[in-house]
Amino acid sequence: MLDTERCYRAVTSRDSRFDGVFITAVRTTGIYCRPSCPATTPHRRNVEFFPTAGAAQQHGYRACRRCLPDAVPGSPEWNSRSDLAARAMRLIADGVVERTGVTGLAARLGYSERHLTRIVTAELGAGPLALARAHRAHTARLLIETTPMSMADIAFAAGFASVRQFNDTVREVYAVTPSVLRTESARRGPGPVAGTLSLRLPHREPFDAAGLLAHFAGRALDGAESITDGVYSRTLRLPHGPAAVALHLDGASAGHVHAELRLTQPRDLGPAVARLRRLLDLDADPLAVDEVLGEDPALAASVAAIPGIRLPGAADGLEIAAKALLGQQVSVQAARTTGARLVAELGEPLPKNLAAPAGDGPALLFPTAERLAGATIPGPARRAAALTGLAAAVAAGDLVLDAGRDPAELRAELEALPGVGPWTAGYVAMRLLGDPDEPLVSDLAVRRGAAALGLPSDADGLAQHAGRWRPWRSYAATHLWRASAPTLRSTP
Numbered sequence: 001m002l003d004t005e006r007c008y009r010a011v012t013s014r015d016s017r018f019d020g021v022f023i024t025a026v027r028t029t030g031i032y033c034r035p036s037c038p039a040t041t042p043h044r045r046n047v048e049f050f051p052t053a054g055a056a057q058q059h060g061y062r063a064c065r066r067c068l069p070d071a072v073p074g075s076p077e078w079n080s081r082s083d084l085a086a087r088a089m090r091l092i093a094d095g096v097v098e099r100t101g102v103t104g105l106a107a108r109l110g111y112s113e114r115h116l117t118r119i120v121t122a123e124l125g126a127g128p129l130a131l132a133r134a135h136r137a138h139t140a141r142l143l144i145e146t147t148p149m150s151m152a153d154i155a156f157a158a159g160f161a162s163v164r165q166f167n168d169t170v171r172e173v174y175a176v177t178p179s180v181l182r183t184e185s186a187r188r189g190p191g192p193v194a195g196t197l198s199l200r201l202p203h204r205e206p207f208d209a210a211g212l213l214a215h216f217a218g219r220a221l222d223g224a225e226s227i228t229d230g231v232y233s234r235t236l237r238l239p240h241g242p243a244a245v246a247l248h249l250d251g252a253s254a255g256h257v258h259a260e261l262r263l264t265q266p267r268d269l270g271p272a273v274a275r276l277r278r279l280l281d282l283d284a285d286p287l288a289v290d291e292v293l294g295e296d297p298a299l300a301a302s303v304a305a306i307p308g309i310r311l312p313g314a315a316d317g318l319e320i321a322a323k324a325l326l327g328q329q330v331s332v333q334a335a336r337t338t339g340a341r342l343v344a345e346l347g348e349p350l351p352k353n354l355a356a357p358a359g360d361g362p363a364l365l366f367p368t369a370e371r372l373a374g375a376t377i378p379g380p381a382r383r384a385a386a387l388t389g390l391a392a393a394v395a396a397g398d399l400v401l402d403a404g405r406d407p408a409e410l411r412a413e414l415e416a417l418p419g420v421g422p423w424t425a426g427y428v429a430m431r432l433l434g435d436p437d438e439p440l441v442s443d444l445a446v447r448r449g450a451a452a453l454g455l456p457s458d459a460d461g462l463a464q465h466a467g468r469w470r471p472w473r474s475y476a477a478t479h480l481w482r483a484s485a486p487t488l489r490s491t492p
Helices: 004-012 053-058 084-093 096-109 113-124 128-146 151-157 163-174 178-188 209-219 266-280 286-293 297-305 317-326 332-346 369-373 381-396 407-415 422-433 444-452 459-469 473-483
Strands: 023-026 031-033 047-050 197-202 225-228 231-238 241-248 256-263
Touching: 004 047, 023 053, 031 053, 047 053, 053 128, 084 096, 084 113, 084 128, 084 266, 096 113, 096 128, 113 128, 128 151, 128 163, 128 178, 128 197, 128 266, 151 163, 151 178, 151 266, 163 178, 197 266, 209 225, 209 231, 209 332, 231 266, 241 266, 256 266, 286 297, 286 473, 297 473, 317 332, 317 369, 317 381, 317 422, 332 369, 369 381, 407 422, 444 459, 444 473, 459 473
Parallel strands: none
Antiparallel strands: 023 031, 023 047, 197 256, 225 231, 231 241, 241 256
């Protein structure tokens, strides 16, 4: 439940830290805004607060076109929680309702449709359909403002069943027609062009872009990923086809990351944005993380030197699981070399129309589970068997690697596979699900970093000390990674 007095204090101070955490709705105007909206602060008696934009729309409010409350970071609550509502929210953002309906969403989560709707409505103020409708409206606005597509094409690409439903929803949510939204967008800057979608992915400050860039640079698989002049480029597998993206992380603008996205199908825009946000941990609350970790004298200097540290996420579940297995008991560079070899031998070429304009970007997709399951994996036989076994489980549908998984259940299923230990399972949970509280105390680089900062370097001692870092032990592990020498192994 939202603390209304605390919410109103955030609104009166126009505190941008709360953008995306809750929605402010004004009864006298029928408009909902982000907490930092620059408009005149309404009287306390005239406002009410909602946890999501979908809940505000469900109560008849329309979006403010001045502050664009949908163009904010998501709530960090969906990252720190692993309950049913949070997992449902992540899958809704990934477009599951558009593809399979609420019935499919419920099946993915392992609950009945009725129970899922009841829990989600109680927690988020709106049911899965209303939340998906708000997600479609946001995707439609992005397509209207960033592409020259016709309104009819945008309607179906955003997931609407008809052009009429699209027009009615846009008018209801934004109080103007789609064509007016495009006109207003043109006044703010250059108009959209065909081909590449140029997006601004908002985040909360501070933001350690340099740390993310260094992490990806050290682990990029040639052919599928590349780092050039501070731009992280990679290929993506999305529900309706492949895609390519370039993320500008060097000298990122305050408050957002610039992304250039090329899609096979425009209807994959929503899932692509959701996955990129998880990849860069853009919905995190860095001040909350730094406050807890900075209270430990051993970490205080690191937190002060690296404010806003982020958890590097994953754009593809199979890819990050394969990277974790390839990295067992070898150096990061050795794992990267083996992974790049698999991409070169088994990866599928990116369609030519998605290639980078200069022709020098990644051109291969990470191999599918089916191809990995039947491949000859170089290296130790036990590691190769573990990787092909994991790929076979994914191909058969026995193992699901997506953001909607419960962390404990995913760890248990991974550890049940031959050759997969607790470190690998924890690492995958941290990277794929964004689990903020995975300590990784058996990781060699984490323990070396702990020793460098004067902390216990044995697994038991470090685990006991890490209790004071809850619920942000994953972020603490990232600080310890940074404290260790870059040439050290990153596996137990």
